[in-house]
Amino acid sequence: MNTLRLDLENYRDLLAEYIRTKDERALYQAEQFSKQSMQQNISPEEIINVHLRSLQELYPELPDYILDSFDFLMETMMSYGLAYQEFQALREKQLELKSEISVAANMQKTLLSTTKPEIEGLDIGALSVPAKQMNGDYHHFVIDDEGSLGVAVADVIGKGVPAALCMSMIKYAMDSFPELRMDPKYILGSLNRVVERNVDSNMFITMMYGMYNTEDNTFSYASAGHEPGFYYHKERDEFEEISAPGLVLGVSPDSMYEQYQKQVDEGDMIVLLTDGVTECRKGDDFIEQEEILEVIREYKDLPSQEIVENVYKYFERLQDFQLRDDFTLIVLKRDV
Amino acid sequence: MNLNIDVKQPEERYSVMTLEGEVDAFTAPKLKEELLPLTEAENALVEVDLGGVNYMDSTGLGTFISALKSTKEHGSRMRLVQMEDRVYRLFKITGLTEIMEIDTSVRGGM
CATH class of the missing domain: 3.60.40.10 (PPM-type phosphatase domain)
Incomplete structure (x- = not known):
């Protein structure tokens, strides 16, 4: 269970378990899953995609309008994904600046x-x-x-x-x-x-x-x-x-x-x-x-x-x- | 804290700016933006009413120094009125009372 990866199988099993048991443990796993996805720079729309494919495997008879609605949702999430990427880039930049300022502060101390x-x-x-x-x-x-x-x-x-x-x-x-x-x-x-x-x-x-x-x-x-x-x-x-x-x-x-x-x-x-x-x-x-x-x-x-x-x-x-x-x-x- | 800035122009080349709140590192840029253009007209007189200012820090002083320099550059005048004691002390210590037009006959907050 430690090696949660964003693979379909894993997500599908987790989802199936939750739908069957409504167990909080599965929810906790989902939370871990989302944290790891962030670390690996996986976008929100990609997660939705994985969710959709898992559903299709679990319920092959899903009506078309549900499937279509996922396309719609994915499109909607797109800009969240972009904003998140931007946030990541800014965070890295901020770390960089912070370390530059501390170099400057040290220099000032010496000077x-x-x-x-x-x-x-x-x-x-x-x-x-x-x-x-x-x-x-x-x-x-x-x-x-x-x-x-x-x-x-x-x-x-x-x-x-x-x-x-x-x-x-x-x-x-x-x-x-x-x-x-x-x-x-x-x-x-x-x-x-x-x-x-x-x-x-x-x-x-x-x-x-x-x-x-x-x-x-x-x-x-x-x-x-x-x-x-x-x-x-x-x-x-x-x-x-x-x-x-x-x-x-x-x-x-x-x-x-x-x-x-x-x-x-x-x-x-x-x-x-x-x-x-x-x-x-x-x-x-x-x-x-x-x-x-x-x-x-x-x-x-x-x-x-x-x-x-x-x-x-x-x-x-x-x-x-x-x-x-x-x-x-x-x-x-x-x-x- | 906040700073409210109100500007009236009773006559051409005469403006009265009334300030209320704190002039500090946070509010000084806004003040500078409003105050400096007023000092840029030749022969203009800008009166700044500080009666509602209960706190000013050195960044605030810096803004008034900028404005003073600008009056010299453009041939205008700035007069500070209704200064509270605490704020006056700051102008006094920094020697600015000697070079700025400060009307001490009317003092605020006493």
Whole structure:
């Protein structure tokens, strides 16, 4: 019984058995039969044909009008058969695309990978999780000649493949900057020109660029329309928003960016993020800023990497483990 | 969620678009299709009433940026009115309040 094949004999016997016994087992066999027919690309009209021939063998006296009606039915089923073939072809194509996208996603991962640097006196945590296969968020660490840390967090508007391609462009633009120390405001200014010239009119990028000077423990930053981050003062045990006015990248060719500086004391913490964190929804409601801060506060005494991972787990749970947007969180903490 | 788009043209070269719902990745293409042509006539003024928009994501912002670029290209104007706080915050963070004509004297949803 395992080797069900679409041969006449087999089908005829099965049909005869069912007509005689009305047994459910025969029906089950019929179901198996139809599944196998699909696998072997057998069209519906062919099955009808087999059915007709089986009937003729079982009941040679069948009236002509019944036989004729089968011709009619077969003709009717023809377009179902064609539609099914088309469906099969599309399914194969979709599998192909899926595997191509996953190749692209892997390539993106390699291209955009950044290593979290080890810097004495600074505890760094970073986590970026894409909502779909390709990540529209981007973060990048770089250490310059004088040992200062540059950190970029960006979000490309538009999701999926176009956003990812755009991100690669940003990454290469940043790699091509001279090794000399550059101020965040100049970095954003030159990236803006690159983006403005090269992206579609409804695409844009938000970016926060920060530079942590390890010699005097200052943090300078500028923002191109990016979601504000947070600064935690250990001594006052208070969070404040880190924001800087500035237009998103890619809108106006001559945008200028303002730069701000903070003195970072021992135990102070800088939190940078993307709007995947702040736009997180609880059911139909949005999460409030206070809630984000409460969560960060809860884990603030852990090492930075554990902070970002715990905060992520919290939001993942909140959204039933279905991220709606790419999620990126970076924590820089000056060691005590 | 859905987005209802209603366009009226009280005068020649003056159109009022009223939006109701969410402007997100799903509805933005439809909005773009309706909004961009309005900005393509010289000296046209397009007023977009956002009083009924309770949510906008960055894709929505992208559409307004496209429209803004189009007004510059064609010598027309776009004015956004009745923006809700949450939506206004998005325009503010991204720096767009500095370069777009946004009427904040009338704010919606307060």
